[in-house]
Amino acid sequence: MGDRPMTTGASKISFGTDYGCCFVDLGKTRIMAQVSCELITPKENRPNEGLIFFNIELSPMASPAFEMGRQSELLVKLNRQLERCLRNSKCIDTESLCVVSGEKVWQIRVDVHLLNHDGNLMDAASIAAIAGLCHFRRPDVGIQGEEVTVYSTEERDPIPLSIYHMPICVSFSFFQQGTYLLVDPCEREERVMDGLLMIAMNKHREICSIQSSGGIMLLKDQVLRCSKIASVKVSEITELINKALENDKKARKTGGKFGFAESLPQERITALKTDVSHVEMSDVKEKANEIVQRAEVPPQTVPCPVLTAPGTGQVGEGLENSWGLEEEEEEEDETVELKMELEEGHEEKGKGDVVVISDSDSEEEDVVILNQVTTK
Incomplete structure (x- = not known):
């Protein structure tokens, strides 16, 4: 069996402020369904029956693999499966949608929008569609x-x-030619599976539709086993839908808070957590010391200038700053010359002493000559 067999703990169903708006979280897959209605002219062969129309939209926001406005093979497949599951199973009384025979009937439209794709699209779409239909109210x-x-x-x-x-x-996915069975596959598991079996069932253990894809041959015992698992999951999901409908009805009747805006704040940032990943850290310190000892000292390389375009350059990108070096060299030469002049002045006593008054901050130098006083 898979890692999530016969569980619905990750499922969450909430309703919007308008009737027929349903939001479903199935694992990391998120789907929103919106039900609407309008009066139309019925078909000639069925003048007393209303119509039900299903539309699934795969937005690039849900996955980069989807393209806006493009009717892919997956989109056509999901639409047909949803129609077989809900419309062909006669779960809705279409005769009750008739207003005037042959003139006016209600057309129920179910728009399913995929918000985040992590596999198992058909299961989440069927839950959102049937929950939205149960929540919907027509005028x-x-x-x-x-x-x-x-x-x-x-x-x-x-x-x-x-x-x-x-x-x-x-949905059931099979691996290694039916050796392993996985319930509720995610998007990565769907990429590597050998085959897929999809069973649509109600809580009365009545199979509404069954479809196998992938070219894998299944035995009778495998199909029966999947049907038993499906009956348990369908009962749990049906109970979850009924409970969500009752809570929404009670909140609307008592004047309490309801809708998406009231369900989203419950997911606080402080309550979010990630799965603990087991990492062996015992020998990390020893390996780190070995890497440090074996590491070679990097050679001293002369930094090269960065030329972004012909005729341009950058200053300060690792190069040594050579500004002001010439001025420093000139100052050093001047100090050496002054020392030499002072030494010569001390040696020549017959001449006047030369006293040099220099200011490092000024550019000019003042030289004062003191004449030696001669005594007779």
């Missing part, structure tokens, strides 16, 4: 003759959809 409608009036939520309470059951997808 009430009044009919007077041929006139159809749609009432706002302030005038009349909105009406929930008629949902028979909640089908949920569970």
